[in-house]
Amino acid sequence: MNSDNFNLSEKIVSPSYIRQGSQARRGHEQLIRQLLEQGKCPEEGWSESTVELFLSELAVMDSNNFLGNCGVGEREGRVASSLVARRHYRLIHGIGRSGDIAAIQPKAAGSSLLNKLTNSVVLDVLKLAGVRSVASCFVVPMATGMSLTLCFLTLRHRRPKARYIIWPRIDQKSCFKSMITAGFEPVVVENVLEGDELRTDLEAVERKIEELGAENILCVHSTTSCFAPRVPDRLEELSSLCSKHDIPHIVNNAYGVQSSKCMHLIQQGARVGRIDAFVQSLDKNFMVPVGGAIIAGFDESFIQEISKMYPGRASASPSLDVLITLLTLGVCGYKKYLSERKVRVVHTSPFYTAKNSSSLTMSLDGLQANSDKAVTQLGSMLFTRQVSGARVIPLGKEQTVSGHTFRGFMSHSESYPCPYLNAASAVGITREDVTVCIKRLDKCLKTLKKEGGAVSSSDQELHQGLDL
Amino acid sequence: MNSDNFNLSEKIVSPSYIRQGSQARRGHEQLIRQLLEQGKCPEEGWSESTVELFLSELAVMDSNNFLGNCGVGEREGRVASSLVARRHYRLIHGIGRSGDIAAIQPKAAGSSLLNKLTNSVVLDVLKLAGVRSVASCFVVPMATGMSLTLCFLTLRHRRPKARYIIWPRIDQKSCFKSMITAGFEPVVVENVLEGDELRTDLEAVERKIEELGAENILCVHSTTSCFAPRVPDRLEELSSLCSKHDIPHIVNNAYGVQSSKCMHLIQQGARVGRIDAFVQSLDKNFMVPVGGAIIAGFDESFIQEISKMYPGRASASPSLDVLITLLTLGVCGYKKYLSERKVRVVHTSPFYTAKNSSSLTMSLDGLQANSDKAVTQLGSMLFTRQVSGARVIPLGKEQTVSGHTFRGFMSHSESYPCPYLNAASAVGITREDVTVCIKRLDKCLKTLKKEGGAVSSSDQELHQGLDL
């Protein structure tokens, strides 16, 4: 309420109480002020009441909520269902304009503020998470894969002759498809096995560059976040290579914001060489619903070029989700999640592969010896026991994705030496999740053992180790 | 947002758009201002977004939502469940203080405003509905019956010797019990049959007053809203009688606000004689959940005396419901409901008993002739066919309520000449409700006819008449 209304209220309820109420309002306003002034994630999370007050303030600034508005266009933010209006806090106009997804909408000052602030707060969090020199970013209501596609499409205008994308292999369909969809030919570079880890084959990358010719290569498309035994790509070296050959470099950092390791690699890569953009998922890093990504980079003008490439307005829903979440958590809350995740990793250290901080792995060699079918069976057993997210990686699976055949699919390698089981250590995972997972896994292994013969002692060992 | 925050926003989003947003905000503020200034129901209903904005403004003024609040009392508005907090719009402190249900709470300026404004808006609506000279009222989170009890308990302090309440018979349990609960002895005055209507026996009332002695009588407890064939009590005559004998007069106006007839009777009664308080249900008149009532009267000090009689703070839930509803409907919306209800009554005129505008009635004499059981059977047939609210009134039912035996219970008379069926014409009823009711009733009557013999032609006639 404005001061007039507070004054009127003093005539109805005792002035001193109203004054205290009005002062309390200023407390909320003060938080909003800091956000507007600094554009940063608040240190302490906001209460839900501040968040909702703020959103309702934004909503009244959009023309669809003007009391006297007379909309005669086809884009008037009309909503037929009150359930729908309510769940979007009456912010209906989406974000961006036909010209630019980051642009301001004349009809929707509130939604425009939401969009700008979200991008600003997210940029702040990327910095705090380790990429201190990131210059610009924006939230886009598309998954990581489609966002990578948008990056590639933008680069096409800069490199009209280029046809190839160099891509150190990572067995995840959508990032492979992101290149296909953009109309390029992925050049798959197999990883090399170092100890039990799969790492970027830098020499092979450079060989390919020379072979194809730099000008024919759209970019190098590298990956940070992945599951053991594959480890993050050698970003420093790849960035230097790109710099040397004047080739753009796009990093798939899907669930890497939560990993200080991944973020550090990006920061270092940009310092010593060239990273044009790095893309991360909203849901995997910020515990929001699926469907958004952040496209970030070190050169503001290139990031703007990408945002201008998105034709038309777009859904504000992912922006709204991530803004609510970050305001509610605050820097403290988000860091707490990240550190809890780390604790998980450390507690389960026998399975922690030094260079991969995103996942836990366990060899299934013994199970394989036991029976060929047992490995696959284990996967479905876990699924029906409501352990979701654990991946069982068999040996020698072939898979064709968009015309390209991968041998040893899911293991990131044509010839990984053993089958294994893999679990992510994602943000939001709790100690209890891990404990329950181990218990159920234990039961499954025992059952399989009874059915088909003994599980090797080495498995047992690994397995006991997991028992927290 | 305050002006500082609007200024900051202008740096993020184009100033002209922000300015329009800020101007739009003033539109909402302006509506709130009118409410605060005039304390009246707005002419046009508010949009849901204005209502929710207003409620969130109220909530931030309550100490449980102060950002820096430090509560060390036992009454701090703590809420364990966020579902609960949300459904009350974070208004947790209820209304009133230990001293007075209408009093202001130092810790809860917002809830206090809510309480004061609700009472003020409701008072305005009572005036608009026809009781133009009503002086004061308050919403109490108790049903009509318990609210009547509170009135009687308040009168006790004024009339310590009184033991009796004179009550023209109306067959509704809770209003009878309201007197028993308060510790008084109801003196039941049977109605007289005039034509097919049951009306107040004024002479019998006066006889009772003289017989018992005015000083031994706590009050006359009359009724406006009722079902045909009983008609509203003769309020003018009763009020004059009370005035003459210096006896308080409490009116049960349960679902009478929606009836211009009932409201007119109260206005007239107060003009020519004495009405100390009249009590109406919130749910039946304002389409809100069950559980609240309005206690109103023509002498502010007596109404305050009642509100001070309620020991302790009370639930704000009924006040919140009625305020949301009236702000959303506005005077126009509420009047539209009332006029639709009237249309219903007129359209079904064959069954409209001139002096009762609250219900529709149809004789079941033919059915009775047919078979004794058929009348009762009809009631349960309608119920299982999802016609709710239709009452079948058999002949000669006996019922004991709190020790008193009523003969011919539900018919408001010891000897009504025929059984009948009764439906209310309540606010919110739609044309379709009436049509469907008639269709289902038709089927039931046909079935009963087949089973047990012919339904008399007179029934058929009445019945055809209803077929809109």
Add this chain to the structure above:
Amino acid sequence: MNSDNFNLSEKIVSPSYIRQGSQARRGHEQLIRQLLEQGKCPEEGWSESTVELFLSELAVMDSNNFLGNCGVGEREGRVASSLVARRHYRLIHGIGRSGDIAAIQPKAAGSSLLNKLTNSVVLDVLKLAGVRSVASCFVVPMATGMSLTLCFLTLRHRRPKARYIIWPRIDQKSCFKSMITAGFEPVVVENVLEGDELRTDLEAVERKIEELGAENILCVHSTTSCFAPRVPDRLEELSSLCSKHDIPHIVNNAYGVQSSKCMHLIQQGARVGRIDAFVQSLDKNFMVPVGGAIIAGFDESFIQEISKMYPGRASASPSLDVLITLLTLGVCGYKKYLSERKVRVVHTSPFYTAKNSSSLTMSLDGLQANSDKAVTQLGSMLFTRQVSGARVIPLGKEQTVSGHTFRGFMSHSESYPCPYLNAASAVGITREDVTVCIKRLDKCLKTLKKEGGAVSSSDQELHQGLDL
């Protein structure tokens, strides 16, 4: 969804996934089943999704949500505002019938279930909290004071001659008024000072009984939960006395459920003597909005008598709040709150008066010496610094409540030796609340000292002790 719909879904989405979804549904159903079977508070709290699923299941059973319903009565659960419908989960019919607030409504099977289950779950929690032999209870949508009034009104019918209620003094307005409102004359029995504690004067109580005559006394009205230096009444002795003289005994247990001490006293009182009913607040014990109470007792028929005394249907809102809260918390969650509260008490032990576990107290003798005004000033200073709930008790305040004058009001005694400051240790209070309170108190005391002279060293001492 029922099994037909699951079968149909299998044709749209893979059968194995649907089967897992259907199995997951059974998980929720299983929790609901346990609740229906046992009527007890679940050990582990339910997720919000189970709670909301359950409430929507209840709602569809009420006739206002029947798809084909045709309502032609005046009590059809019509709701004009969708905001209102939603906030009540579409449970509109309230609880009870005109005959009995605990009765089942034919039109509202869902609301009736809600009502029955709430009473059953609350009974379970009362047992767990220490009153193991409680036989019956019900939630009533009225504050503690009005609920006490209802108990007294019920007793009147059993003891028509009685005019007095014997009441060991406790300085809280609404419990005093509860007797006045019911039409009885409170007989105030002053407390005796034992050490620095104020305790029940048993001899004075017995003297009064003999003086007035047992048959003229409606009941003894005792209190458990109170602030130091007053301690809970001697319930065992009072109960024995009531038993001996055949006088009913009503206990005001306002915020006593959270205190094992208070609950133990009630259990013991009922074991050795007579307790007819004990009344507790919902908001103060269960962290829900203001406006509900639980009336409980050891004789089911008497408790039913009270529930039948409430004339008419009543608001379901407090029942809904407490049911949501207890299902969400579970026994574990509720006990955790209780034990946190205890920790608070123990941590602040210098101020813990052995026989009072509900509050913390600190003498303000030094401040008083300093300046007369300083004591009162402290109160308002704390208030404006957003410390709510701390009570400053000056010396010798006189207050007239409903015609009765209390000397030394707020101190529960006509002559308590010193002024003091008082804070409740209520359920839901956090360690941080206490810390902040102490810090702000510290600043206030320093300011007062600067302004008007030195605060005595003993205050300083007490004060330092609080500094956790």
Add this chain to the structure above:
Amino acid sequence: MNSDNFNLSEKIVSPSYIRQGSQARRGHEQLIRQLLEQGKCPEEGWSESTVELFLSELAVMDSNNFLGNCGVGEREGRVASSLVARRHYRLIHGIGRSGDIAAIQPKAAGSSLLNKLTNSVVLDVLKLAGVRSVASCFVVPMATGMSLTLCFLTLRHRRPKARYIIWPRIDQKSCFKSMITAGFEPVVVENVLEGDELRTDLEAVERKIEELGAENILCVHSTTSCFAPRVPDRLEELSSLCSKHDIPHIVNNAYGVQSSKCMHLIQQGARVGRIDAFVQSLDKNFMVPVGGAIIAGFDESFIQEISKMYPGRASASPSLDVLITLLTLGVCGYKKYLSERKVRVVHTSPFYTAKNSSSLTMSLDGLQANSDKAVTQLGSMLFTRQVSGARVIPLGKEQTVSGHTFRGFMSHSESYPCPYLNAASAVGITREDVTVCIKRLDKCLKTLKKEGGAVSSSDQELHQGLDL
């Protein structure tokens, strides 16, 4: 609740009432059953309670809501903020899989059902709206422009040599950009003026095809919905041309679902010739928030090819919005909106250009004569008077979009004879909107007249005509 739980409930509340409640539940189940069985938009809209019941049923089938779920992956539907969880009805997993946006997710049977049903219901509505032979469609959480891009990217794999897209000019940035973003070169074909209408220059299109060579042309990109004086493209002829030259044909039907004219053109085009896909906006046709589109076509396999082109999972938010909206409206409700829109058009017939049913136009020739600046001024005057959506089209504006310069931008023509004002007649527009718009326009014109000279009488005439 399942039958076990209903049975248990019968022990708590009277069996007959529970049975009626259980029967009422079947009513809701029956509606859900029809939806699952037929996959069609219900004839009558569902109540909000049925919609919410259904959504909560879907949610419990997703693994993030499994009570015993143990998620150890990085895609577990974890949500940090309860505000966010709630606003998505706890449906967190989005839609699709990395392989295909229309694919089923093993972890999310509920979300998968939502996705399938939405696509099925939307297909039904497209048929009802006039494209009776549509074979397949899917909702994609991207605006129309980006969805067109996805279509073009898909076609690229079929026509690797193609570089051009033939595009009859329509002055709307995002559809132009959709081609640029996809990496193709738009070949702009200017419209021809027939009377005061701008129509497709079919000969120019065919000339271009011959000039460039069919194999070098990716597709023809035509438009249905547009503002007068441009009229929908000659779809029949274009489709025949595409068929003849074996060139794909993509139709931009942005806000055409609401126009029987546009839908008829598509149906006819597909009948006589070739339409590969047609794309429409969700917000503009279904009154939901911005950010979704429907990609539809007559060959299921091609539509699947597009859906498989989207790399990764995607936001379910637009699907959820449109499903809620269509279930709530039902076919009847949606048709009612469409017919209201038509009434608007007819009522304002003086301005209705026979071949364009989407907009109203008014010449500003007189104003132009008056003063050059007046035309532009009118636009901003309307904006500040809260008339949103009205477009003022000046003469001879130049605009460069992605490197291409358009002369006479916004008028769809290099040389339209006069400036004009344009308003859409979109679904959801009310009679009041039109009236208010006219009033405010009137005031603006009067002001401009006073300021700068007389507005020509012909304008006045047009203008008076609009005054309904």
